[in-house]
Amino acid sequence: DGGITQSPKYLFRKEGQNVTLSCEQNLNHDAMYWYRQDPGQGLRLIYYSQIVNDFQKGDIAEGYSVSREKKESFPLTVTSAQKNPTAFYLCASSARANEKLFFGSGTQLSVL
């Protein structure tokens, strides 16, 4: 069953803590993305990667970091520098750049 798997579903972060959100895809897609969704707002791009070992900042990259060591995986780390991390985080992939995005089921991050 092909798709995009995000884990965990819910995550809690303590002040000063870094947390990592997992995203795995078995669609053999080249491109992967991380979006942040806040209530009443459209999705905002955090980071994207069009190929292994390469990634680019999106519109709101500050306080986040990513890696793309494998084609299937694109983890997102929310660092302590992100002062307002509470949001719904969505991972997506596309076969190639500028093609339709397929989304995972999301991770809800909250601050303790």
Place this chain on the structure above:
Amino acid sequence: GESVGLHLPTLSVQEGDNSIINCAYSNSASDYFIWYKQESGKGPQFIIDIRSNMDKRQGQRVTVLLNKTVKHLSLQIAATQPGDSAVYFCAENRLPNTGNQFYFGTGTSLTVIP
């Protein structure tokens, strides 16, 4: 400034009626548009897409219309069902861009009344 927006934040329809959800865009160079459906607590689900060389595209119970003259996009859902209740939003692929930059509207919440 440029934006991808929706005319109505909420829409209520009777079960069995047709639904129309609208989206306005401002970049005439945009060449690709997608409609997504998002249920509460879930990731967006692809519904249908359309490229700028087309005016209309049909899927199963859904039709997307693109009016490039007024930069307007609409999603029509035929015979709306309770399972169609969700937030619907459009995504616009703007050109030129240096990456895969889709811009998303805030969404319209569709409620189907049984």
